[in-house]
Amino acid sequence: MNTITALSRRDALRLSGGLVVLFSTGVAAADRKGAPDPTSLDSWLAIGADGNITAFFGKVDVGQGLDVAVAQMVAEELDVPVAAVSIVMGDTSLTCNQGGASGSTGVRQGGVALRHAAAQARHHLIQRAAEYLRRKPADLATADGAVFVVDAPAQKVAYAALLRGKYFQSQIRWNGKLGNALGLTSTAKPKAPDQYKIVGQPVSRVDIPGKVMGTKDFVTDVRVPGMLHGRVIRPPVAGAVPMEIDRKSVASIPGVQIVHRQGFLGVVAPREWDAIRAADVLQVTWSKVDPPFPAFAALHDHIRKAPAIKETVDKTVGDVERALAGAAKRITAEYTWPFQSHACMGPACAVADVRADGVTSWSATQKPHFQQEGLAKLLKRPLDTVRVIWMPGPGSYGRNDAGDAAMDAALLSEAVGKPVRVQGMRHDGHAWDPKGPASVHTLRAGLDKDGNIVAYDVMNKGFSRVEVAVSEADPSDTLAGKLIGFPDKPGAGFGSPSDVYEFANRRLAWQCVAPLMPGASPLRGAHLRDPVGPQNLFASESFLDEIALAAKVDPIALRLRYMKDPREVAAVKAATERAKWIDGPPGARRQMAGAHPSGMGFAFARRGDTLVAVIAQVEVDRDTGRIWARKFVVAHDCGQVINPDGLRHCIEGNVVQGLSRAVHEEVLFDQSMVTSRDWSTYLILDIADAPEEIDIVLIDRPELAPEGAGEACTAAIPAAVVNAIFDATGVRMRAAPLSPARVKAALTAKTV
Amino acid sequence: MSKRFTFSVDGKDRTVEADPETPLLYVLRDDLNFSNPHFGCGQGQCGACTVHVDGEATRSCVLPVEAAENARIVTLTGLGTEKPHPVQQAFIDEQVPACGYCVNGWVMTAAAFLDRTSKPSDAQIRDALSGLKCRCGTHMAILRAVKRAAQAMAR
Numbered sequence: 001m002n003t004i005t006a007l008s009r010r011d012a013l014r015l016s017g018g019l020v021v022l023f024s025t026g027v028a029a030a031d032r033k034g035a036p037d038p039t040s041l042d043s044w045l046a047i048g049a050d051g052n053i054t055a056f057f058g059k060v061d062v063g064q065g066l067d068v069a070v071a072q073m074v075a076e077e078l079d080v081p082v083a084a085v086s087i088v089m090g091d092t093s094l095t096c097n098q099g100g101a102s103g104s105t106g107v108r109q110g111g112v113a114l115r116h117a118a119a120q121a122r123h124h125l126i127q128r129a130a131e132y133l134r135r136k137p138a139d140l141a142t143a144d145g146a147v148f149v150v151d152a153p154a155q156k157v158a159y160a161a162l163l164r165g166k167y168f169q170s171q172i173r174w175n176g177k178l179g180n181a182l183g184l185t186s187t188a189k190p191k192a193p194d195q196y197k198i199v200g201q202p203v204s205r206v207d208i209p210g211k212v213m214g215t216k217d218f219v220t221d222v223r224v225p226g227m228l229h230g231r232v233i234r235p236p237v238a239g240a241v242p243m244e245i246d247r248k249s250v251a252s253i254p255g256v257q258i259v260h261r262q263g264f265l266g267v268v269a270p271r272e273w274d275a276i277r278a279a280d281v282l283q284v285t286w287s288k289v290d291p292p293f294p295a296f297a298a299l300h301d302h303i304r305k306a307p308a309i310k311e312t313v314d315k316t317v318g319d320v321e322r323a324l325a326g327a328a329k330r331i332t333a334e335y336t337w338p339f340q341s342h343a344c345m346g347p348a349c350a351v352a353d354v355r356a357d358g359v360t361s362w363s364a365t366q367k368p369h370f371q372q373e374g375l376a377k378l379l380k381r382p383l384d385t386v387r388v389i390w391m392p393g394p395g396s397y398g399r400n401d402a403g404d405a406a407m408d409a410a411l412l413s414e415a416v417g418k419p420v421r422v423q424g425m426r427h428d429g430h431a432w433d434p435k436g437p438a439s440v441h442t443l444r445a446g447l448d449k450d451g452n453i454v455a456y457d458v459m460n461k462g463f464s465r466v467e468v469a470v471s472e473a474d475p476s477d478t479l480a481g482k483l484i485g486f487p488d489k490p491g492a493g494f495g496s497p498s499d500v501y502e503f504a505n506r507r508l509a510w511q512c513v514a515p516l517m518p519g520a521s522p523l524r525g526a527h528l529r530d531p532v533g534p535q536n537l538f539a540s541e542s543f544l545d546e547i548a549l550a551a552k553v554d555p556i557a558l559r560l561r562y563m564k565d566p567r568e569v570a571a572v573k574a575a576t577e578r579a580k581w582i583d584g585p586p587g588a589r590r591q592m593a594g595a596h597p598s599g600m601g602f603a604f605a606r607r608g609d610t611l612v613a614v615i616a617q618v619e620v621d622r623d624t625g626r627i628w629a630r631k632f633v634v635a636h637d638c639g640q641v642i643n644p645d646g647l648r649h650c651i652e653g654n655v656v657q658g659l660s661r662a663v664h665e666e667v668l669f670d671q672s673m674v675t676s677r678d679w680s681t682y683l684i685l686d687i688a689d690a691p692e693e694i695d696i697v698l699i700d701r702p703e704l705a706p707e708g709a710g711e712a713c714t715a716a717i718p719a720a721v722v723n724a725i726f727d728a729t730g731v732r733m734r735a736a737p738l739s740p741a742r743v744k745a746a747l748t749a750k751t752v
Numbered sequence: 753m754s755k756r757f758t759f760s761v762d763g764k765d766r767t768v769e770a771d772p773e774t775p776l777l778y779v780l781r782d783d784l785n786f787s788n789p790h791f792g793c794g795q796g797q798c799g800a801c802t803v804h805v806d807g808e809a810t811r812s813c814v815l816p817v818e819a820a821e822n823a824r825i826v827t828l829t830g831l832g833t834e835k836p837h838p839v840q841q842a843f844i845d846e847q848v849p850a851c852g853y854c855v856n857g858w859v860m861t862a863a864a865f866l867d868r869t870s871k872p873s874d875a876q877i878r879d880a881l882s883g884l885k886c887r888c889g890t891h892m893a894i895l896r897a898v899k900r901a902a903q904a905m906a907r
Contacts, residue, residue: 062851063849063850063851063852063888064850204847205847205849207849207852208843208844208847208848208849208852209844211849211852211855212828212836212840212843212844212848212849212852212855212859213828213829213832213836213840214787214788214827214828214829214831214856215829216852217787218787218790218852218853220787220790220791220853221787223785229782271778271782272778272781272782273770273771273774273775273778273782276778343887344853344887345790345792345798345800345851345853345854345885345886345887345888346790346791346792346800346853347791392851392852393851393853394790394792394800394851394853395851395853395887395888396851397887423791425794426792426793426794426795426797645847649847649850649890649893652889652890652892652893653850653888653889653890654889655889656889656890656891656892657887657888657889659889660889678793678795678797679793679795679797679798679885680797684885684887685889685891686882686883687878687881687882687884687886687891687894687895688878688879688881688882690878690891690892690895691892694892
């Protein structure tokens with residue numbers, strides 16, 4: 001557990017006035033303290049002498065404007081303009097562990113905690129103002145950064161005048177938990193939604209002008225005095241380790257140092273290009289290992305045949321087997337999903353400065369507080385001597401390679417005694433990042449003579465999504481840790497779709513199979529945006545359309561028969577109305593768009609209390625197999641909307657990335673190694689293939705809690721697209737991705 | 753063997769000593785301290801490293817520094833110094849970036865494209881930008897922004 005110490009007064013005073021100093025790159029971290037105390041209001045908010053407010057947020061924004069949404073929630077409670085609130089994110093010395101970016105909890109849990117902190121601060125300020133103004137607290141209210149007397153508004157005092165640049169020195173009730181579950185409860189209730197002036201309004205992102213003008217620094221731009229450049233060298237066959245290294249092979253490159261520690265091998269040089277060249281030309285004799293992987297074409301057969309290392313029934317109602325046996329009609333189908341890569345725009349980068357008196361890591365990890373733990377274990381240092389400073393990175397959609405890079409940089413810095421910056425090459429990013437797991441999904445259903453679904457059975461079987469954990473809190477979950485002997489401890493987890501449809505007899509279950517190889521595997525399963533959501537719903541939402549076909553009914557009407565939550569029904573209806581859905585069984589919406597058949601497909605996703613109904617309109621080029629998802633309608637209900645602009649952009653990103661994963665993305669490998677090494681061997685959606693329109697219907701429910709929006713929509717996209725392909729062509733695609741070659745083959749097979 | 757090379761970056765003359773084969777990207781980032789452009793792939797596949805070299809959108813990760821001798825180089829930072837370039841303004845107005853790491857490629861490519869193509873069709877815009885990568889999936893906002901910039905530049 002973290003050592004809890006209070007943030008020093010000096011820090012907070014400086015922070016509230018001059019954040020920039022701490023975050024400008026190239027400044028070595030001066031303060032290495034333990035985590036702030038969650039029960040102290042000062043750990044969450046500071047009001048500077050100028051009235052500006054700093055909120056300390058223990059999560060990070062990965063490009064969806066979370067910091068803006070949180071600033072809105074804080075500004076709302078404190079009655080200040082949103083521009084007066086700055087958010088400090090993900091620095092382990094300055095923020096409490098709120099779990100980092102994780103499971104679409106940024107607003108739902110992280111933001112709600114800050115909302116309570118701000119409500120508590122307002123309560124505290126009113127108490128102080130009561131003394132100052134000699135009035136009862138009940139006579140006072142807040143507006144424009146000041147407390148005023150309700151029946152004499154001219155009598156007022158600014159927050160800054162009450163605090164005079166000093167600490168609140170006040171407490172807030174904490175639920176005792178760290179991570180996503182960290183909760184705060186204010187003495188005074190947060191505002192009622194009907195009072196909102198800032199929450200629910202569109203607010204622009206604060207980081208965008210700097211990113212577009214080229215002045216905003218990323219983790220890749222961190223420069224520390226004396227910093228060297230490192231590159232890690234990965235084996236040509238997965239699992240091989242360096243046996244002999246010919247140091248002479250890099251002798252002509254200036255200043256190269258070789259770092260070899262058990263299975264870990266890297267080079268460090270003063271100039272980046274020299275480090276790259278050295279990594280390229282260094283002669284290494286690798287250990288001989290048997291190729292660890294099945295043939296690429298045998299991947300799903302491997303999953304089918306492999307014994308389950310863990311099996312979980314997430315939901316069982318009634319007696320599925322009996323109902324199936326008694327059904328008038330039985331349907332079964334199998335769906336397959338490939339390994340997928342995070343494939344971030346830039347291979348991961350980190351800067352580590354490992355010194356005798358402490359460690360600083362600049363990292364784009366989603367979970368800086370957990371990285372702090374991992375570095376402490378890797379380097380065998382006390383936790384409170386390690387500081388992780390989060391910086392924006394080149395894309396982040398789950399447990400990507402950022403944590404691995406931080407460990408690599410730390411080992412190299414420790415070895416050479418200087419700060420070291422590591423950035424992978426393109427092949428490191430694609431071939432060696434943690435992967436979204438491949439899977440096989442077997443679904444069965446039974447219909448009675450009237451076409452009602454009397455039995456429904458889902459079995460999702462695949463590699464674990466936690467072969468490496470959700471964070472790098474344990475070096476065992478990183479390549480560097482594994483290579484220097486931290487033992488594997490793969491977790492076994494997959495998952496089921498949400499239990500949306502209330503069939504009388506149903507079972508939702510999953511099985512995990514063992515990792516393909518132990519140790520530092522380039523195919524280690526990990527969380528990738530809505531972990532196993534896209535693969536599960538690709539199967540389950542496709543299958544509902546297959547049932548609708550068998551029952552000769554409209555696929556949306558079929559779903560509505562079994563949906564019980566009125567919010568779900570409302571989302572479905574919002575999408576169908578906006579898309580002008582034409583009732584009828586699969587195939588009923590087929591029409592010609594020029595030379596190409598076009599169709600519409602529906603899919604529904606529920607993730608926690610976020611509900612998404614998607615209708616895709618897809619054109620299919622019968623000659624090439626190319627599909628064009630021309631239009632999407634998305635009805636999206638994530639409870640209370642904080643920032644509709646940010647939410648729309650977030651949903652668009654979900655749709656496009658989900659479409660990319662559905663149509664193109666597949667990690668290729670041979671028996672020795674991953675062969676997807678760049679953008680030509682791991683395809684993503686090109687802008688030429690972008691939809692013409694994504695029409696978003698936001699269903700705002702200000703009276704409800706805000707829910708997550710970062711992932712839910714992604715999961716619905718693949719099934720909506722395949723259902724539309726069927727509508728257009730009568731061909732059912734059961735294997736992802738829906739590449740032109742695969743679609744063409746399926747169309748050809750159907751017409752033969 | 754290191755050699756001296758001279759070129760201008762964002763309007764200022766620069767001289768560097770570098771191995772002639774060093775990609776321009778590393779010279780810009782590591783020797784001249786330009787934090788844009790970004791390294792994305794090192795193979796000219798993604799565009800995150802794009803700069804203008806004599807007015808042409810160029811992937812600096814695969815351009816040897818010797819090929820930039822005497823060239824006029826403009827980075828994203830230098831594109832709009834006094835005020836944002838219309839493409840930059842449109843990217844801000846449309847709130848395009850998510851992570852923002854790729855934005856170099858889109859803005860620099862679109863700016864060069866709109867310089868020589870006024871009033872482009874939607875298909876021309878898609879075609880001009882094809883091949884650039886955005887992993888966050890901001891494609892729709894990019895298309896809106898480039899269209900908006902085209903309209904602004906046509907006025």
